[in-house]
Amino acid sequence: MLALFVARRILVSIGILFGVTIITFSLLHATAGSLVPGLDLSTTLPEDVARIRHNLGLDLPLHIQYLNWIGGVVHGDFGRSLIDGGPVLEHITSRLPDTLQLTVTAMVLGIVISLPLGAIGAIRRGSVLDQLLTLLSVLGVSVPSFWLGLLMIMLFSVTFNSWGLPWLPSSGNQNAIGGGSIEDRIEHLIMPATCLAFTYIAIWSRFTRSSMLEVLNQDYIRTARAKGMRESRVILVHAFRNAVFPLITLVGLELPGLVSGAVIVEIVFSWPGIGRLLLERAFQDDYTMVLGLTTFAAILVLAGNLFADILYAILDPRVRLS
Amino acid sequence: MTAQSAPVAARPLGEPIRGQGYWRQGFARFRRNPLGVTFATVVLFLALLALAAPLVSRYVTHIDPTQQDLTVIFGPLGTKGHLLGTDELGRDVFTRLIWGSRVSLGVGFLTVTLYLLIGGTVGLVAGFYGGIVGELLMRLVDTILAIPVIFLLILVTSVLPIHIGPLHIEHDAVSISIVIAITSWGGVARLVRAEVLSIKSREFITATRSIGATGTRIIVRHLLPNVLPVIIVTGSLGLGQIILVEAALDFIGLGVRPPTPTWGNMLFNSQSYFYHSTSLVTLPGLCILVAVLAANIVGNAVRDAFDPRLR
């Protein structure tokens, strides 16, 4: 029965989530040593370090600390940052939109550019253009995104500015003062989004090409041509439409990447998203934040998988019985 | 094509033919792929270069990768004695790039080998034995796969160094290989288990069991050869990706750290100096690009030649 299936899957997911939290928690706290994050240890006496550690509850036995924390998580409280005391969930939800702006824009850019590129490759199959596109595609997945980002900054932020051309800002998502307008945000978004979209375009354009090729070989396309339909209409109305669906599925598989896919790009462009939040706080030993971020990401991944599983189960009864 | 050394029972329907013929055929197919062969040579060349790095230092450039010379910092390309220039401490870029290949390729191959070993073993065991063991192993895989890879990598590398008994995991090449391998074996395990499940259901296995072969024997003699092609293909496709991941980790300061020169941490340094020298930024990145490109093309060629699922 569907309900049983769903219940079982949910239980398993929750179990996995607990596994994730236990592994992450143990890793962070077991290797922590005697640090108190957020305190400058070189000017603090050991007595004060010990006292503050006690005040923060960091000297409690590990399993007690874990139980306290997990008890909070169940109520939606992911604890507080050890650096600034701010609620972890608040930090995450305040920076998540920035990451989503970046990744969604990159994906949209990816889709918009992949479709025509893939189509051209399929239509002009075997031509020089097609071969060039294929080469660019392989290059695209082989380029390190951080290198690409650096080169873009050197060209568009430094060189263009030296030459008096319109230049693009290299860091952040808006100007330090007076920023926030749509124009300002787009200016800041262009480079990181393009850098991120590069890999997507490389993969998806190839995929579009191969799925279009498959479609173009179908009987109904041949029929349409035989009936005298114009080639352009054949392509646009039939081939294209049917090739898009596989692409959507592929994009769907990328959804977890909405949250975690931009970490490197965020770092290169100092984009204030949650990927960079993780790195910053990992360097500052802010355990609760790192723990919270990992758990949050895991919840999203597991929820996504669960959703997909349930969807399949609804569509395909055989799955429920397995 | 020659039949494999099949058990005495007749060959039932759907038994995969994976004898030596399969491999010979695969290699023949690979050899017929010009791109594959070309870039395989490139990879081989890089590997040789990596191995020969100390010799290059001693006999060709006469410079160590960490040797500083403050009288010639930010030397441009073609500076006397420094073909590709020098960096912010006067270290020779050419020498450092060559030594950097040791890490990139070394970590690449080691990591792939490790995660294939771990993932393959887990997948085989989970697939063959099934039951509670299989379930638990697959849940473990699910747990690891629940955390986005880059998050997991940042998480683990930020708490280094850690010491587990005699094992010291720090920011050096071997440790980073282990860390990346530990975060990457999940996908392989799932793949291998799926393959095992599909093969297991075929009758030749039941036949083999019926004549009394033990679990390990079946796994090693019969399952493994049939699963090996998938494992090899996955590994070859993954090499390029691993090189990129390792370089990215170096770039954010969590991978292999100075003084060991790697292409990634050379970029980490040079990003603070791009006003002084653009070649310090372009060259290491170019090396990464070439290595990953070669690995990807070879990986594709290997898949085209050997992937049983395409036959």
Next chain:
Amino acid sequence: MASDFESKSKQLGAAEWNRRDFIKRVGGGGAGLVLGAGLFEFLMACATSTSQTPTNLTPKRGGHLVEGAASDLGSGMNPVVNNVTFDAHVQRLMFASLVTNTANGDLIPDLASALPKISSDGMTYTFTLRDGLKWSDGHPLTAEDAVFTFQTIFAPEYKTINSPYRSDLSSFLDSVSAPDPKTVVFKLKRPQVSFTAIYGRQMLVPKHILGSVSAQEFNSGSFNRGPSVTSGLFKFVEWVPGSRITLARNDNYWAGPTLLDGYVYKVVANESLKVQQLQTGEMDFGRITTGSTVAAIKAIPTVDVFSYETANGVAYVHQLDPAKPISKIFSDKQVRKALYTALDLKGMNQVYLGYGKVADTNWPYLSWAHNPAPKVKYTYDPQKAGQMLDAAGWVKGANGVRAKSGQEMRWELLTSASSKEWQNAAQVMQQNWKAIGVEITVKALEFGQLNQVTIRDRNFEMSMAGAWFVANLDPDASNTWHSKNAGKGGGNAAPYINPAVDSLLDQAAQVSDQSKRKPLYAQIQDILMDDLPTPPMVLQPGFFAVNKRIHGMGPNEIGYFTASSPRPFMNKVWVSSGS
């Protein structure tokens, strides 16, 4: 990655006053920390700059100053519970204290109307506040706020407040009280000469906001992430973690509102991005750490670069413990002098592109206790050095290395992996000594490790770690050269045992009259330059770059802009164009 402390103190220049003093009091307990984050940076009115700002423009109101900083807040903005250096800079712009200091290191009254009256026995300090003090929300600022602030640090009922200075303050403070709203009285358990310099500069927190909140709320509540009420130059507007901190002018500041509308800290990841953003105007002001970046900035027509003197630099310590074999080489004073004579310090200054200053004693030129006329001087003379070593019995062997009784002059010099300048200086030492027949190897360790190995474990032959330049607001240096700190973990890492120096250090720490202390410190410097346990080499420069549209950052009659005391300065900073 460079340790947090190292990168903060080096990248951000001016630092908070170092509370190391108490470490000496408690016997060098936690002293693996000699190069504590409180390396105070003094600024001189007469350092070099690349261009003069025109003096015929009149200051006007308006505009923002955007500072590019390499890191974000490391803890928070509540001045009682946080002690990260960078955070303290941000706090100083928002919170005032009883007294503060000028760029030259002089104490001047801030919220108090004058420096405190100190009783003759040195155990009672009385501060009188100015009239009409207000918090940014208009609420009056009274002595009650001072009492409240100090209670949270040392009073037993506030133990759950996470102040890092409880142990120190409660060791000598007996009570703090407010007999009337304008008077604050501190009663000490024993005389503490440095009290005004350290705790007089404690930033105050508002009692009417934080007086009745729980400890949890005080430690990690919203005040820490955004103070709702401030007493200093600026009010808090917004903190976007990882991006920027925005402050706006506080019209209720006692010295009058600043000319600036606001101040913004922007997180800029590395030096070349700083240059890029200075070039495009995305940021106006930034501290530069590498000399090579200076050249790139000088090429930008819209930006000025200033260099200034600091109190930090490169020096080294000999292993003098007789139990260690290498000390056989270093125990002879003539050998130490010879080695020092063989060092080309002017050449070493090239590590800082010539912007640094060759040191002549272990106290920086900026310290009021610096000996202006050192009796013992050295000049670079490798030949003389060779002769001195010959005379001491260290003769060149067949392989070119000097030796005596079978022991060669070879050792390992430890330096910091996090500082390129230190590594480069070590290389210069290696080259200089090679020329006179001494072979050393250089090993670079991560800064934290370097300190641990040198100060805590004493496992070194020669090391560059240690507080060999006295970089504090108070010149007392017992931590570094007093024999009571010679044990493991103490700052006297050589260890250097000299009863004469011990007694001079003790005397100078008891006396509060500067004119009496100064000659004592001069004597100490002469002895140290003669004995050379920890020879000083080059004092490093600081740099900052500022967009030309920002005026008043210096130099002028009170020196340069410094983050640890922006107050006397801010009213002079103004913006001539743009926002």
